[in-house]
Amino acid sequence: MTSTTSPATTGRRSPAPHGAPPTAAPASSKPGGGSSRLHRNEKKWALLFVAAPVLGYLLFVLYPTVFAAYASLTRWNGLGPMQFVGLDNYVALAGDERFRQALFNTFFYMIGIPVGLAISLALAIAMNRKIIGLTAFRTIYYIPVISSIAAVAILWQWAYNGDFGLVNQFLAFFGIDGPNWLADPTWAKPAIILMAVWKGLGYSMLLYLAAIQSVPRSLYEATALDGAGAWRQFRAITLPMVRPVTFFLVVTQVIAGAMIFTEINIMTPTGGPEYSTASAVFYIWKQAFQYRQMGYATAAAIVLGILVLIITLIQFRLNKRNSFAID
Amino acid sequence: MRKSRLIAGIVTALVAAGSVTACSSGGGSGADADTITFMFRGGDAEKAAYQDAIDRFTEETGVKVKVIVTDADQYATKLQAAVAGNKVPDVFYVEQGSLQSYVSSGVLMDITDQVAEQGVDLENVWPYGVDSYRFDGTLQGTPDGQLYALPKDVGPMALGYNKTMLEEAGVELPDPDEPLTREAWLEILKKVTTDTDGDGEVDQWGTGLNVNWTLQSFVWSNGGDWTNEDRTQVTVDTPEFADALQFFADLTTEKVTPNPEQAATLDTYQRFMAGEIAFFPVGPWDVATYNDLEFDYDLMPWPTGATGEPATYIGSLGIGVSNTTAMPDDAVKLATYLSTDETAQQTLVDANIQIPNRIDTAEEWATASDAEPANRQEFLDIVQDYGRAMPAAYTYSPQWYDELFVGIQPVIDGKQKAADYLAEVQPRMQELLDQTNEQAEQAAAAGAAG
Known part of the structure; x- marks a missing residue:
């Protein structure tokens, strides 16, 4: 039974059998002589196809990144000429209380990620059973994912209304006097987390569902023979088997979470009571487009980018240490 | 051999990419010799009223106008992106609070003389509205600065x-x-x-x-x-x-x-x-x-x-003209038309979205017997007296x-x-x-x- 934890060390570098058969492709292209017309033609096309994403990357990713790195070292209003000021923007950022608060809020929102993952895993397991109205349930949970975030944010804004909102009406049903969610500094953040979790549930659920369905039945059968109960099976088989999906979801959701903006801007256009809902991107956007400090905003964006990069690297590290393979 | 193929491939791709971007730049200003672009924002009622006014402008002057409308909350961002991309619309809305940065960045044209040449009687337009877009290099909103935009409206609260x-x-x-x-x-x-x-x-x-x-x-x-x-x-x-x-x-x-x-x-x-x-x-x-x-x-x-x-x-919004427009005369003409032309103003006022910019029209409008609300005059009092x-x-x-x-x-x-x-x-x-x-x-x- 302990085998489920030990593979972390033993099974890591096991020679994978599926890597063994040598690919036959190079051999078949040789006899042609190497310079046939067809071959040349194909190569040209291949290059073109390769060039498209490479150029796209250079043009739309690398160039803007380099440009932003430079812009963060300038005083620039986004319209006129740039003026090089060295690290001034970064120094100012270090003492910028609002930026710190916005960063704090942004990472606070990420509390929603593990919560959302736990719920969606539970849902995925439920959806994996044969229950009546399965397709209907799956659809219901997936609808928020494909809905426009702007529309959803407006709806939730109403739902959170202190007096008439659905949320408080529901709470009143149990005799709870709900707060005025979005106008209360302590409740505004949880309110936004709740919405984000609800919105992302379907997507995580779908991925988990796929992962659960690809777990070999034989594993469950074997453990059942060994007398493992449902909970034990879940902990020993399901959870480790969906690990790659969990990892993928955590990484992508942390990155997406760092960029949370639309719902904040719509639900609390001033950054919330006492700046309690402002996210880092909200702050950056305000600085760039409302306060005409494009250079400063770019510096803030770079800081945010670096923070996310560091977190992601740590995640990869942790994942590597804990990973295992089943053949 | 191999290298030259690679280069050929890259060149081909570059040309292809270049032609794509060339196509997309057609949307910017000065693409067509006889068309000016006008970028603004507003709700449906406003869009319809402005389209009406613009159609009439084209009819009267023969100048074609390409209209770019955005949602209110995206306008500032989109305009700034257009400026950064060197595709400043010929005529566009400018907020009071943005005027200075657009002036000092050389985006807005000084239209003092052109507007005078149009023969517009600025005395007949709310002084608050006009002065909002005057800037003397240090202070904005004073009666003696250079004119950088005309009021789209004045919005007394x-x-x-x-x-x-x-x-x-x-x-x-x-x-x-x-x-x-x-x-x-x-x-x-x-x-x-x-x-x-x-x-x-x-x-x-x-x-x-x-x-x-x-x-x-x-x-x-x-x-x-x-x-x-x-x-x-x-x-x-x-x-x-x-x-x-x-x-x-x-x-x-x-x-x-x-x-x-x-x-x-x-x-x-x-x-x-x-x-x-x-x-x-x-x-x-x-x-x-x-x-x-x-x-x-x-x-x-x-x-x-x-x-x-x-x-x-x-409140107020202005209509400014790009410093880099290829058709400065027509652009200024459009800005003055939308701001001060009697018929154009009537269209907007009839849609109940703003008060008239022209003082004489406004006074008639306020005292109309079927005015609703009855005390519309209060709007004018605010603009004239205490706003x-x-x-x-x-x-x-x-x-x-x-x-x-x-x-x-x-x-x-x-x-x-x-x-x-x-x-x-x-x-x-x-x-x-x-x-x-x-x-x-x-x-x-x-x-x-x-």
Whole structure:
């Protein structure tokens, strides 16, 4: 039974059998002589196809990144000429209380990620059973994912209304006097987390569902023979088997979470009571487009980018240490 | 051999990419020799009215106009992106608060002379509207700067009241010319705040104001202001200012407004429209909607503070011309047409989205016998007499101004004294205002050098 934890060390570098058969492709292209017309033609096309994403990357990713790195070292209003000021923007950022608060809020929102993952895993397991109205349930949970975030944010804004909102009406049903969610500094953040979790549930659920369905039945059968109960099976088989999906979801959701903006801007256009809902991107956007400090905003964006990069690297590290393979 | 293929591949791809970008640049300015682009924002009613006016302009002058419309909240971002991408529209809306940065960055054209050449009688356009877009290099909003845009409209924020409700409550209707003192007004508020259906819960209130959009009136009327005259000193820590904010906050503790925390939401707007609130701000753009409500309403002067004079703000949007337009004459012609042409103005006024820019048209409009609300004249009084620009309308960036409202909620909730809060926030605002002014100077210097 302990085998489920030990593979972390033993099974890591096991020679994978599926890597063994040598690919036959190079051999078949040789006899042609190497310079046939067809071959040349194909190569040209291949290059073109390769060039498209490479150029796209250079043009739309690398160039803007380099440009932003430079812009963060300038005083620039986004319209006129740039003026090089060295690290001034970064120094100012270090003492910028609002930026710190916005960063704090942004990472606070990420509390929603593990919560959302736990719920969606539970849902995925439920959806994996044969229950009546399965397709209907799956659809219901997936609808928020494909809905426009702007529309959803407006709806939730109403739902959170202190007096008439659905949320408080529901709470009143149990005799709870709900707060005025979005106008209360302590409740505004949880309110936004709740919405984000609800919105992302379907997507995580779908991925988990796929992962659960690809777990070999034989594993469950074997453990059942060994007398493992449902909970034990879940902990020993399901959870480790969906690990790659969990990892993928955590990484992508942390990155997406760092960029949370639309719902904040719509639900609390001033950054919330006492700046309690402002996210880092909200702050950056305000600085760039409302306060005409494009250079400063770019510096803030770079800081945010670096923070996310560091977190992601740590995640990869942790994942590597804990990973295992089943053949 | 291999290398040359690689190069050939890259070159081909580059050419392909180049032709794609060349295609997409067709949307920018100056693509067609006889078309000018006009970028603006607005709701459906506004779009329709403007399209009408533009069609007529094309008919009269033969100049084709390509229209780019955005949603209100995306406009600033999109315009800035257009500027950054060197695709400045020939004619576009410019906010009062953005004028300086667009001028110092060389985006806006100085249209003083061209407008004069058009033979436009600027005397017949609200001075506030025109002066909003004058800038002398240091101060904006003064009558003697160079002209960089024409007003699209002026937006006086009046105070409205639910006439039906006041009549039912047996309250004397507010006099259109004699403003109430704020104390007398408070008495009325208390009188109309009641439980109408007898279920033990108050369901009708005196008012419900959003601090962001109404505090100005109380402060100014009380003799306070956000800054000194040359906009270098933040003056929110004066007793006049504190007294006004305290009065505003006390409206909630006096329980004449729906709920302590509602000021930050839109609810009071909806409640006013549902007939639950007696007094609520009314802008010209609200008139089309409010005229369809089930109760009668009218406009009145804002209640007064220590100075005894009412006060409120006037918003405005300008129509500017790009410095790099290929057709400056036609572009200026379009800007003046939309701002001052009689028929064009009539179209917009008929759509009930703004008051006329032309003074003569406006006066006729205000005194029309079928005017709804009856006291439309109040809008004009505000523009002519007692309206002012928003505190941050003429500073380079509004960050210093926004700072006041970030932490104001405890004051509104009655948890902190206004004077204490203002003393606390003033240094932060001052620091930001200093930064803003410094930014303005640097931008002006950089613009002059570039």
